[in-house]
Amino acid sequence: MKLFELSRADDPGQAIAAGAKATTAQQGADIRFIAGGTTLIDLMKLNVEAPQKVVDVTHLPLAKIETLSDGGLKIGAMVRNSDLAYHPIVRKDYAVLSEAILSGASPQLRNMATTAGNLLQRTRCMYFRDTTMPCNKREPGSGCAAITGVNRSLAILGTSEHCIATNPSDMNVALAALEAIIHIRGTKGDRSVPISDFHLLPGDTPQRETVLEPGDLIIHVTLPPPAPGSRSFYLKLRDRASYEFALASAAVVVTVDGGKITGARVALGGVGTKPWRSPEAETELTGQAATEAVFRKAADAALRDAKPQSQNGFKVELAKRCLVHALKLVTQTA
Amino acid sequence: MNPDLKAEDDPQVVATTYGPEHRLQSERGDPDAAFAKAPAKLDQTYVTPSETHNPIELQGTTAIWDGQMLTLYEESQAIFNMRTVLAQMFGLPKENVRVITKFVGSGFGSKLWPWTHCSLAAAAARQLGKPVKLVLSRKMMFQTAGHRARTQQRMRLGATQEGKLVSLMQDYVYERSMLDEYHENCGEATPFHYSVPNLRVKFGRARRNIGSPSDMRGPGAVPGLYATESAMNELADQLKIDPVQFRVLNEPKIDESLGVPFSSRHLLECLQLGAEKFGWSKRTPEIGSMKRDGLTLGWGMATAAWVAARFAAAANIQLRDDGTTRIACGTQDIGTGTYTILAQLAAERTGVPLEKVEVALGDTSLPEGPVSGGSMATASVIPAVLDAADDAIKSLLTVATTTPGSPFEKRKNDELAFENGRVFVKANGPASGVPFADLLRSADLRFVTGNGQSNATFGEEKKEKPKFSTHSYGCHFVEVTWQPEIARLRVNRVVSVMDAGRIINPLAGRNQIEGAVVMGIGMALFEHTTYDPQNGAPINSNVADYIMAVNADVPKLEVHFLDYPDTEINPLGARGIGEIGLAGIAAAITAATHHATGVRVRELPITIEKLI
Ligand SMILES: Cc1cc2nc3c(=O)[nH]c(=O)nc-3n(C[C@H](O)[C@H](O)[C@H](O)COP(=O)(O)OP(=O)(O)OC[C@H]3O[C@@H](n4cnc5c(N)ncnc54)[C@H](O)[C@@H]3O)c2cc1C
Numbered sequence A: 001m002k003l004f005e006l007s008r009a010d011d012p013g014q015a016i017a018a019g020a021k022a023t024t025a026q027q028g029a030d031i032r033f034i035a036g037g038t039t040l041i042d043l044m045k046l047n048v049e050a051p052q053k054v055v056d057v058t059h060l061p062l063a064k065i066e067t068l069s070d071g072g073l074k075i076g077a078m079v080r081n082s083d084l085a086y087h088p089i090v091r092k093d094y095a096v097l098s099e100a101i102l103s104g105a106s107p108q109l110r111n112m113a114t115t116a117g118n119l120l121q122r123t124r125c126m127y128f129r130d131t132t133m134p135c136n137k138r139e140p141g142s143g144c145a146a147i148t149g150v151n152r153s154l155a156i157l158g159t160s161e162h163c164i165a166t167n168p169s170d171m172n173v174a175l176a177a178l179e180a181i182i183h184i185r186g187t188k189g190d191r192s193v194p195i196s197d198f199h200l201l202p203g204d205t206p207q208r209e210t211v212l213e214p215g216d217l218i219i220h221v222t223l224p225p226p227a228p229g230s231r232s233f234y235l236k237l238r239d240r241a242s243y244e245f246a247l248a249s250a251a252v253v254v255t256v257d258g259g260k261i262t263g264a265r266v267a268l269g270g271v272g273t274k275p276w277r278s279p280e281a282e283t284e285l286t287g288q289a290a291t292e293a294v295f296r297k298a299a300d301a302a303l304r305d306a307k308p309q310s311q312n313g314f315k316v317e318l319a320k321r322c323l324v325h326a327l328k329l330v331t332q333t334a
Numbered sequence B: 001m002n003p004d005l006k007a008e009d010d011p012q013v014v015a016t017t018y019g020p021e022h023r024l025q026s027e028r029g030d031p032d033a034a035f036a037k038a039p040a041k042l043d044q045t046y047v048t049p050s051e052t053h054n055p056i057e058l059q060g061t062t063a064i065w066d067g068q069m070l071t072l073y074e075e076s077q078a079i080f081n082m083r084t085v086l087a088q089m090f091g092l093p094k095e096n097v098r099v100i101t102k103f104v105g106s107g108f109g110s111k112l113w114p115w116t117h118c119s120l121a122a123a124a125a126r127q128l129g130k131p132v133k134l135v136l137s138r139k140m141m142f143q144t145a146g147h148r149a150r151t152q153q154r155m156r157l158g159a160t161q162e163g164k165l166v167s168l169m170q171d172y173v174y175e176r177s178m179l180d181e182y183h184e185n186c187g188e189a190t191p192f193h194y195s196v197p198n199l200r201v202k203f204g205r206a207r208r209n210i211g212s213p214s215d216m217r218g219p220g221a222v223p224g225l226y227a228t229e230s231a232m233n234e235l236a237d238q239l240k241i242d243p244v245q246f247r248v249l250n251e252p253k254i255d256e257s258l259g260v261p262f263s264s265r266h267l268l269e270c271l272q273l274g275a276e277k278f279g280w281s282k283r284t285p286e287i288g289s290m291k292r293d294g295l296t297l298g299w300g301m302a303t304a305a306w307v308a309a310r311f312a313a314a315a316n317i318q319l320r321d322d323g324t325t326r327i328a329c330g331t332q333d334i335g336t337g338t339y340t341i342l343a344q345l346a347a348e349r350t351g352v353p354l355e356k357v358e359v360a361l362g363d364t365s366l367p368e369g370p371v372s373g374g375s376m377a378t379a380s381v382i383p384a385v386l387d388a389a390d391d392a393i394k395s396l397l398t399v400a401t402t403t404p405g406s407p408f409e410k411r412k413n414d415e416l417a418f419e420n421g422r423v424f425v426k427a428n429g430p431a432s433g434v435p436f437a438d439l440l441r442s443a444d445l446r447f448v449t450g451n452g453q454s455n456a457t458f459g460e461e462k463k464e465k466p467k468f469s470t471h472s473y474g475c476h477f478v479e480v481t482w483q484p485e486i487a488r489l490r491v492n493r494v495v496s497v498m499d500a501g502r503i504i505n506p507l508a509g510r511n512q513i514e515g516a517v518v519m520g521i522g523m524a525l526f527e528h529t530t531y532d533p534q535n536g537a538p539i540n541s542n543v544a545d546y547i548m549a550v551n552a553d554v555p556k557l558e559v560h561f562l563d564y565p566d567t568e569i570n571p572l573g574a575r576g577i578g579e580i581g582l583a584g585i586a587a588a589i590t591a592a593t594h595h596a597t598g599v600r601v602r603e604l605p606i607t608i609e610k611l612i
C-alpha cells in the first residue's frame, strides 16, 4: 500500500470540492472518496488503486431511507447494505433488492458496505487484481491476460476485445431490474442518471467504468414505486453455497394478471460487463402466459448475443437456467 | 530445460505416455495377462488438480541471533526437522539452533519443512544483528510454500462376472518442480487394500516450472484412493453389484503385498455399520431414481485407509512436591489437541488430576518428539510418555524406600505400587497409600523425573519386514442433492465410520474426522489451484478465488468410531486419525454425483460446467 492522506468531509460541498481536484474519477484516480472501504482498501493493499488523497464521506448526512411522495423510495448513498436489505419497506416492496444484497459478501462486509460503494465496486477479474499481470482496465494498452488465460468467472455479454471483466455486484443487478435512478452532485450541480446509463461497456476504454467525473458525489438512489401486483425475486448461482460472487444471477420483477404476464423487468448478473438489463427477455415475456416454454424463450433471447470465452461457455446455459428458474419461482408464488 | 532431467522426467514424455521407464512400486502375479482375460474390465484415468493447503495462519519466522545461538520462533509442524535443516544451512552445531513453536494455526502438511523464508529471516537477522520477523503473504502461500501435486492415474481393473478382482493396475504420474525429489505416493494403499492375485503399481513423474509440491493432509493415499475407489465404484456399477457388496467380495484376509497378517483390520464392520446408519439398503441403483422434496438424491460410498506407524519419540515427566506433574516432549500441537492428549495420558498414568498436569511442547530444548505429520504424533508419543511415567514412578519408589523416616523405609521397590498418585504396599492395598507429594517433601526433594523413549516403525529407521501390516481403515457414505434446473449440487449428508484403533479423546477425534470430511467436500467440489496458462503463476492465489468449502456447504456429519485397540502399534492401541477422514471421501462424492446426475466426473473438482 502506498502512503496517502486521509481527510473527512462534513458536508457534500466539501467532498465535491476536494474530489474535483482529481485528474480522473476512474481507474488511476489520485483522489478517492472512501465509504465502507471494503473495495477501496482491498485494492489499495494490492496497489491496484493508489490514491494520494482519500476523503472519508461516511459522515455526510446521506444515510437515510425515505419514502417519496410518488410512492417510490429514496436511498441515501451512505446507507449501509445491511440496513438497506433489512429495511421493512425494501423487504416488502423491493424484495429483489433485499435478496440480492443478502446473497452477497458476508454480514460483516454488508455492515460496512454502502449503497454508493456497492454501485462502484470493481471487477473481481484476477488479473485486474494482480499488478504483475497485463490488464487493459488497470493499465490501458497492456493487454488483457484474461482473454487468453483464466476467464471462467468472467463475462459473456457486453465484452470487447479489450476487456471481458464482469461487474460483480449483486445489488446492482436488482437495481437494474428496479430501474433505479442514480443521483449525482458535482461541480456543475445535480444530475440524475438511470442505472442503465450509469455503468459503461468496456469498448476500447475498459478503464472507464461509469459516467462519473472528478468531484462527482453520489448522493442517493431512487426507486420508482413498485408496480401494483408485481412480485420480485433474486436468484444467485455459484460454486459453493455462500460467500462467493455469482457465476450467474437473475433479478426479476414480474406482474401476472389472469395467468398472463403484464409487466416484466429482467436483469442478469455474473455474466455481463455491467449489470445486465435484458429488454430482449422482457419483450418475450410481456403479454405471454407464465409458462416454462415462455421463460425458456425469454432466456434464449437474453443470451442470444452471448460471446463465450475459452472457459466460460457453461455460463450461457447456466444463466438461462437461472433466469427460467427465477421466473418460475416468482410467478409460482404470485 | 534442466540438463539433469532424466528421460522419465521429461514433461512431454511423461504426461502423454507415463514415461518410457516406469518405476515399479509393487507387483505380484501377471496383471497384464489376467487383465487381458478378465470377463469384466475397467480402464479409466482419474485426475486430481493441484491444491493449496491454506491453513488460516500464514507461514512465518521470527529469527534471533544471540552470539552463536540462533533462535527461531516458528509455526512449524516439525521443530526438529527445522533445527536440522537450519543448522546445516548455517553451518552451526545443532545445539546452537533452537526452534520454538508453542501454537500453530493449522498446517495440513505445509509446515512440515522449512521453506525459503525461514533461512531468509535467519540470514537477515544475522546480518542486521537484530531480530527479524518474516511472514508470507497469502499469495506467497500459493507459490513456493508447498501444495498438493497434480496427479493423473490410470486404473485398470479386471474381475470375474461374480465380482472377484483378478487384476489391478495403477499407473500414476504426478507433477513436481524442476528441483525437488518429492514423491506423491498414490500407490500407498493400493497393494494391500483389496484381495487380488495379480497387481502392479507403477509411477512416473513430470517436472514443471512450479513451486515444489509437499505433503498435504493424506498425501499420496488421498489422491490415490480417489482413483482406486472411483474405479471400484465404476466396476461395481458395470457388474451391477452393489458397491458395498463388491468391497466385501474382495476383502483380503492378509496383507497380500507383504504376506503378513493385519494387526487390526475391521473394514467389513465399518461397511456394515456405515450402511446401517446411512440406510444404504434403501438405495435404488438407477440413475436419478431417488427423490425427496423435489430434489434428486445421489448416494455413493467409498472406503479409506491410512498408514499407521510411529516415529521415534522421547519424553520427560516430573512428579513434583506440590502434587503436580509436568510432561515435556519436543513435539508440537498443530491444533489437533496434542496438549490435551498428553495431559490425559499423564493424568491417567500418574493419577494426578488433569488440572494439575502441565504440558510443555514445541521447543527443541525439550526431549526430541515426533513431527506432527502422517497422523503419527499421538501414536508415537504414547509409548514414550508411558515409559517416562514408569521411569518417574521407579525413581519415586526408590525415594520411598531409601529416605530415612519414610513410611516405606527398608521396603523393597517391588513390594510397592503406585496408583492414583499414591504409593502403597501392594499387600496392604491402595487405601493405605501415601500421596507422592508427601513422600517428596519428607525427602526434601522438589521433584523426581523420568525419561522415556520409543523407537520408530516408519521411515528410514524401519529395517526388517514387519510382523504385521498396520493401517487405519474407514468408509464414507454420502448423499448429494441435485437440482438440474439450476445445476446445483450439494452434499447433503455424510456418515463416516473409522477403524482407527483406540480413540483416546472422542471429541478431538470426531473433530479430526469432521474437519477432514469438510476438506473432502472442498476437494470433491471446489478446490483447484489454477496456474495461468501463459506465465505459469498460480492465479487464484487468494482465499476468495481459491474456493474452499464454507459452513453453508457442510451438512450434518455423522462420525462413528469402532474403537478396537491395536496394541501392535503402542500399549494403548491408539492409531492416528488426522488424515484418514479425507481418504475416500472425494470418490464417495463423485459416486453419489453419478448416481444423481449420470455424469462420471474423473477429473476433480466437480465444477458446474461438468454437470450441464
Ligand atoms: C471478500 C468480499 C466478498 C464480497 N462478496 C460480494 C458478493 O458476493 N456480492 C457483491 O455484490 N459484493 C460483494 N463484495 C463487494 C462489496 O459489496 C463491496 O466491496 C461494497 O459494496 C463496497 O462498498 P463500500 O462502501 O465498502 O465501498 P468503498 O470501498 O468505500 O468504495 C468503493 C468505491 O466507491 C467510491 N465511492 C464511495 N462512496 C461514493 C460516493 N458517495 N460518491 C462517489 N463515489 C463513491 C469510492 O471512491 C471507491 O472508489 C465482496 C467484498 C469482499 C471484500
Ligand code: SF4
Residues within 6 Å of the ligand: A123, A125, A126, A127, A128, A134, A135, A136, A137, A138, A143, A144, A145, A146, A147, A154, A162, A163, A164, A165, A206
Ligand atoms: S478482463 Fe478486463 S480486467 Fe480482466 S485482465 Fe482483461 S482487461 Fe483486465
